[in-house]
Amino acid sequence: MNRAQPALVSLLVAPEPPDELSALVAAMRPWCVAVADESGVEPAAYVATSTDALDLKRALRSGKPVAIWARNAGEAARARDLGATVVLSCLDDTAVEARGMRVPPCGGIDVDEIPAVLPFVRARHRRAGGLPDWMVVDFRETPINRELWPTALGVCAACVVTGELLLSALAWGAPAVTDAASAAMVGARDGVEVAVAADSDLLETATDIAADLARAAALSRAGRRLLERRYSRARVAPMLADLLGLQPSHADGAYARLEAALNRLQTPSTSFVRGRARRALVPLKH
């Protein structure tokens, strides 16, 4: 019996393909194999790294879905005019335009590999580690060794954090108190994804949040989602696969579908559940 092959996506490459697109295509592995040379096999879809990519016009005439990368608003408009199925870009306003999809930028935070830790789980970690129950960390001036900052972000009841470190805090699901400038930098709203306070009130606000589990949980959840919308490839990859009409590879059948389900749940690659899923399906592989 011939096993079904994974969907083929043809990469139409122009000079200097963007790293962001390469990373996104890599994240679409459960759905497809991306190749630059079709070798005579008709692809299920096309991804072009630019509106100037070689063979783009042929791809657009093929009737297959075509995603086109745009570096700026002008290229995005051109891609739409050309008839792209979806326009990919790191531009913040890409998603609100027709057929647009914002792609997480590279060099930012790898939110897909950071576990989201809700406040009540944080409390359990603190108890397990013999840490103070009301552990509020002010990262503006803390004696904690920088190497331990991720741990502190993962277990604190609330934190005071400004600047780029706010991204890490939100990725960990840490209830974060910050200043207006830092909130604006990441696009976070006061009372929704973060709590914004004046400099003199930051620590007190964080202490209040630490004592209010419902408020802390709401901030934790919303803050993490903000980071995922901006930086998660695991979130964007299945959306792009849907738009391009790609299904999880049948060649690897059951496990591919399970892996896709795990990816949609933002399950870290090292999670024990992935191991359980693989072991459960071992008897089915041949």
Next chain:
Amino acid sequence: MMPGIVARTKRILVCGAQMPFVRGGAEMAMDNLVAALVRAGHEADLVRVPVAWDKARLLDGALAWRLVPLDADMVIATTFPSYYASHPNKVVWLFHQHRPAYDMAGTQWSDIGLDAASLETQQLLADWDTRVLEEASRVFTLSRVVSDRLMRFNGLPSTPLYHPPPLSEQLHGGGFGEYVFAPSRFAANKRLHLVVEALPRMPRQLHAVLTGPGALEAELVSTAKRLHVRERLEITGFLDDAQMVERFAGALAVLYLPYDEDYGYVTLQAFLAGKPVITSADSGGVLEWVEDGINGLVTDGTPDAVAAAVARLDGDRALARRLGEAGRERVSHLRWDTVIDRLLSQHMERVEGAV
């Protein structure tokens, strides 16, 4: 049916967990929900997937639900992990999450401790729960208690949606007899040992009627013997509907003292029978219904306090009757058609918009 809404028949799947060989309030609620949907003119069916509660296998069922094909107009998910179902029109009516991983973690009712495996399971479960519940177009819960937990633990808002208990059409009032009724399964969190321990302190002509079943029966009988009240403790075992209705009707009061209950059918059934409820201050969802001195008595949960409450009603049957009548009034609004209207309301609005 809400006025002005034109509803077409929908194909609806009610999703729930299946704990093999166990049938309790959640199972009855699922069956009654399906029946109510059918009475409302829809096609409805129940989909259940077996589940295991030990932490090693806890997430297997959740992951399985992600792949279950659900060909219907909408799904209504109830107990963990059925709300992991994938469907474009998913409404959650949350009966309960996996409480051993949440508020009961670290207690005698949980295998979730402070070891690394427990913490990883807890973190992943809480994160997954939050994500899949966010997928729902609406999130309702069984009670304010469940909504409060969902907000505290997952940061998610939700709306309590109350429903009638089983036997709501049959329950009726009656005399205030010489027994107190405690119709719960013999599970640890139902704390029936409090009833048995209070029995020696209750007026001597009264006896306690427990139903069960459950693994703790031998322990309860042993306690009754030790306290020299075995002859005043009646354990009926399984009662059919008619027998249950008559036991409610003839009771002086209903004792319901669970620990942090989600909803509590026993409370509502007692009220429908016009009986006061004696409960405990830490009984959770029961306290959304029982108000001390209004329709029942709220104690501190000690055997002495429970016995004193029983004695008070025994000595003042008029009070028992007044409390019971107030209880009946308290639950008189509970109707299944209201529940169906709320669960389907967003979908019905879509249909109206399409017309």
